Amino acid sequence: MGRTLFSKVWDSHAVRRLPTGQTQLFVGLHLVHEVTSPQAFDMLRLRGLGVPFPERTVATVDHIVPTDAQERPFADPMAEEMLSALERNCRDFGIPLHGLGSEAQGIVHVIGPELGLTQPGMTIACGDSHTSTHGAFGAVALGIGTSQVRDVLASQCLALEPLKVRRVAVEGRLRPGVTAKDVALEVLRRLGVKGGAGYAYEYGGSAVRALSMDERMTLCNMAIEGGARVGYVNPDETTFAYLSGRRFAPSVAAWDRAVAWWRSIASDPDAPYDDDVVLAAAEVEPNVTWGINPGQSTAVGGRVPRPVDVPAEERAGVEEALAYMGFSGGEPIAGTRIDVAFIGSCTNGRLSDLRAAADVLRGRRVAPHVRALAVPGSVAVKAAAEREGLDEVFRAAGFEWRHAGCSMCLAMNPDRLEGRQVCASTSNRNFKGRQGSPTGRTLLMSPAMVAAAAVEGAVVDVRTLLSTEGQV
């Protein structure tokens, strides 16, 4: 019988069975950033331990870096201290750091793929839940906590229990104006925010195979929002074409052997799955969240639910979400007024995302009451966008054009919501207080939809803007 990519990668990285019954799993790539690592490095010092595989570890800074003024020392002394701590830790333990000022700096989940560090068949760990992003390449990539960051630094291994594998097949063709973000939100709405617990999601089907690498990353990025710690897509020609020529990708001499191995680790056609789910691509609409978890969304033409419309066990959650968001229930989501528009994050901060937003913004202006931010996911994304003149499109439309970083995705830097502001955001979490104001409100959607909302000053179906354009 065939095997899944997950089981092949798992088995080839298994060191041994631990006394607890867990598997000791070798980590092929460990990505480190400034927020979840300082305590881990301190634990190493406390126990007198070193880092045995510094060359399999890569660090960058993203969460706390200001995206406007980046002169050191930062205005925020705590941010400065965190950055200095990472710089010192990387120096002391011999870990390569793509720090501020480097051409390779950016959100950890954007730079890993961009540099060709992320490759098929690897195990990848990072002290950040959105590590699932790297699964887009056919890697088994998972988010870990700080004690586990310590474990990987000290041993290059994790103690884990294997996951079951659910195949999530999206079949058919996405309609124009519908993006990978909409598919990600659709999966969350159908399977729930805890439906993936204990599973790795293998995304497949003709619609997924047709996605670009950027889009596959968006999809895998949000696996964790469904409770699946790992999400992945089998590697194929799209994957290989993306990796070819990247800085840390295999050399030309090794390329054919690398591709042959990558092909061999993809799931076999007769691989068994613990569960199977099929979605029709044509049914997916541009989605918008109305609640306080990413599973609480509706198609843009739909309505915010009323508590009476949902099963009894979900009612309390819906009531809490409506109260926080200021919805009464039953109103159309389109027309919801926004105050802020945020385009960026590891979900949607790559070049293709900026292009999609710029396509909507060309020749248009952001509504006067809206503050709009475009934050590239990495220095390289920013440079590429500027070479295409996208920065000019954003600025002309009334967007602020920023340096690379996580920015308003979690607001650990100065970019944050104020009071009860409503933000149309391309990020991945609409949790209470996520964007920096304890009462701030987040509506998750695709980059094109955020751009459209910025122009309209309210949630709007981006396809109506694109079609008027077509008629002119």
Added chain:
Amino acid sequence: MSSIVRVAGTALPLRGDDIDTDRIIPARFLKAVTFEGLGAHAFEDDRRALRGTHPFERPEHAAASILLVNRNFGCGSSREHAPQALVRRGIRAIVGEGYSEIFFGNAVALGLPCVTVAHGDALALQEIVESAPGTPCSVDLETLSVSAGERTFACSLPEATRQAFLSDGWDGLNALLQRPEEVRAVAERLPYVTGF
């Protein structure tokens, strides 16, 4: 370090599904190079929003060491700051209907057992403690049971995790450091490590 067999004390009921780690500890408190002082900020925004009525603010639960939760507790961000904040607030065990995997793993690594009980039992436990906050409670990992006053409920914990607590192996790093030669051997069999 030491083995963890039983946690006894009073309990703190925190109702609601899908309580995410952003709520347990808002991101602004992650801006620090140590975990110290996090206990005081646990649920800070939720507490402020509820103006004194949040369970973490109630004087009758101030000394509680067992947290009673519902479904999918600790979802969202992988921040270990969340279980760290709870431990630093005095929580020594959590009883609930379910946990996000990352939160569960982080908690185990800190020696904070998270046991699972049936939906009805979780509600019953919360009711008992809400109506009589000082009720003596305990979580016993040997018998896999949770007690509140006169009543006892069955709970579950993956066997590997249970053994790790009972045998003092919950800080998994020692085990991971034991066979460096086997780790090297695995690395050297991986094509991407050896340059294909």
